[in-house]
Amino acid sequence: MKRYSSALVMAAYLIFLLVPIYWLLNMSLKTNAEITSTFSLWPQNFTLRNYEVILTDPSWYMGYVNSIIYVVLNTVISITVALPAAYAFSRYSFMGDKHLFFWLLTNRMAPPAVFALPFFQLYSSVGLFDTHIAVALAHCLFNVPLAVWILEGFMRGVPKEIDETAYIDGYSFPRFFIRIFMPLIASGIGVAAFFCFMFSWVELLLSRTLTAVDAKPIAAIMTRTVSASGMDWGVLAAAGVLTILPGALVIWFVRNYIAKGFALGRV
């Protein structure tokens, strides 16, 4: 009896989670007429036209390209900056290190909307408006502290004696860091990169504020598809499905690291 009830709860939970996603997929494979006229659990007139629209129209698919460009840029910048910072926090004690570490974290507490206006003005004035790097840099505000925080936890788990042994063996600092140290915290780097990727991928407000045409992200395009001819429901649903995919792919590849990260680090 107990077994059945727990299975029931699990099933209910899964349905609750998956129904919206299924409905999105369902809609993306229907025609607009079917979506607006009838209620059907699966597509009556199965069509791939919606996907065809997105994958052939540059104003649609460039949204994905733009998003991926700035997300990857941001992830690379965040990790590159966070690695030395986290190393310093984990290995040295300096004046105000604890305050600085906490201050880094507080950067995550402010809603992005707070920064939208100053960022817009500043980036416009230096000519970075509507560029990929602008969005990538803006997202660093949230992702660098997060990456530092995650990496510091992993680095602290590596005994300091390994650093010293490497120096005694003759390793210079850069060589030690790249050859010995980074492989040791590879899963930490994986976890940090994953979180940077995810936050940057789902963030909408800053990326929309800082772009107009050339670097417009997919999430912004999706929210602007109310055209004169009304809502193109099917295409919108297909865009949604395609937006879920990169995240799902990344999760699939780093899932083992994430599990380890949750167990070891401080995620």
Place this chain on the structure above:
Amino acid sequence: MTLELQDVTRSVNGRVQIHPTSLVLERGTMNVLLGPTLAGKTSLMRLMAGLDQPSAGRVLWNGADVTGQRVQDRGVAMVYQQFINYPGLTVYDNIASPLRILKRPAAEVDRAVRETAEMLRLTPMLGRKPLELSGGQQQRCALARALVKGAGLVLLDEPLANLDYKLREELRVEIPRIFEASGAIFVYATTEPEEALLLGGQTATLWEGRVTQIGPTTQVYRQPSDMVTARVFSDPPMNFASARIAQGQLILGDGATTAAQGAFSGLQDGEYTAGFRANHLNLSKVSENALGFPCKVLVTEITGSETYLHLSYAGQRWVALVHGVQQLAAGATISIWIDPRHIYLFDGSGTLAAPAGYALTEKAA
């Protein structure tokens, strides 16, 4: 090859870790740093290695001042208490890494790695990762990495402390052999007097950041220069009792009296402290003029071939190490016998006034 410390001190945040210390370590010597935890063994080693900089004083290597030199350029090797290897590399690559950094030819690296691995019995494990090995093997891998580059100074910081009993004994026998083969200056930190005696060479005893005595190991053991050294270099720590010399008589504790002979005969009348090691206390009257003390048994610890008796005599805690299994009830009063030849006398400041008679007659082996 010599390592010389000249008045080296180190303090961190106003707290002194190492008081002014001067030492000269010669080529091909085994040097033991003996002291309890927090005595400054590791701090002193880190100064020798160049991992830390002295607050004052100089470090000389072959007469050249290397005080401010980077540790990478020092040509030292170090093994930690924890088994420190590069987890991502195989045992082979671990051992090879110092040589590869030095850009030695591949053939030479390979030969040196295999030779060192053979000496440390790691040959069958060369392809494995360090974390797949037992603790003893991991530490042997760390030793191999320290030895392979032929460093002139090899620092071993309690290398056996984290090993279990059997592995420790096994490796302890190997270290002198490895040392013989290397010809380097070895510095070996340990908390255990027994280890110092097994390794031989010379011993420096440390206490609260000071080197209290340095000399050939057996000499330091037999003739500790003061009470602190005697306590550090005895396991269990040396027992003490108040003593007095008056009119050619040595009076211990509550009145056990014997003639002040031998080394004691030249001493002035006055108050002293008598010291004697646990293994020199006996349950029976061992010699003609042995002194007897009524002691209260506090605890008995039976290890098998030996028994540790924790005793109380005139407010002092003593430990006696006696042979065989001795079942003594706690609280019982027993007689403990000491041969006067096993008694050291320290003066009021704790300095050795007269060594025990046996230490003078039996020459250090």
